Amino acid sequence: EAQVTQNPRYLITVTGKKLTVTCSQNMNHEYMSWYRQDPGLGLRQIYYSMNVEVTDKGDVPEGYKVSRKEKRNFPLILESPSPNQTSLYFCASSDEDRDDEQFFGPGTRLTVL
């Protein structure tokens, strides 16, 4: 089944404790991205990657890091999480060979205390 998976689905952590949210897709898509969703603000793009080893900032990159060492994986790293990073996070993938249609993962609900 074609899908985007994220882990963990739920995470409660404390300020300053480094964490990684994993994202994997099995559709051989070149483009992957991370979003955060906050009430009243909608989905905002954090980082995106156009291919392996090619990443760039979205609209809200501060406090986040990403890497793209393999085509299928695009982890999101919070080196020192803060309470304002409490949010619902989504990973998505797409490919120009499929009309750039985005497919989303199920989401990761992160709470930073």
Next chain:
Amino acid sequence: KQEVTQIPAALSVPEGENLVLNCSFTDSAIYNLQWFRQDPGKGLTSLLLIQSSQREQTSGRLNASLDKSSGRSTLYIAASQPGDSATYLCAVKGTYKYIFGTGTRLKVLA
């Protein structure tokens, strides 16, 4: 900078009604526009994708139109059902980035 607006923010209609959701964007230089459905606390489900060269797409009771020159898209839902209750989001793709609207929360009353 691209901005995407969805009006109304919330909508409540009786079952069976035909309805239109609106999405407007400020920069007409887009590659595509995609409509999504999101149920509370859940992920996004793709409904329709319209390429910049297309005018509309249809899937079942859903029809989406795109007028790039005026920066507008509409999602038409025919014969609405309680199961259509969800938040509907539109997103436009620029050169590399995707920009989302804040959504329309739809409630269809039985």
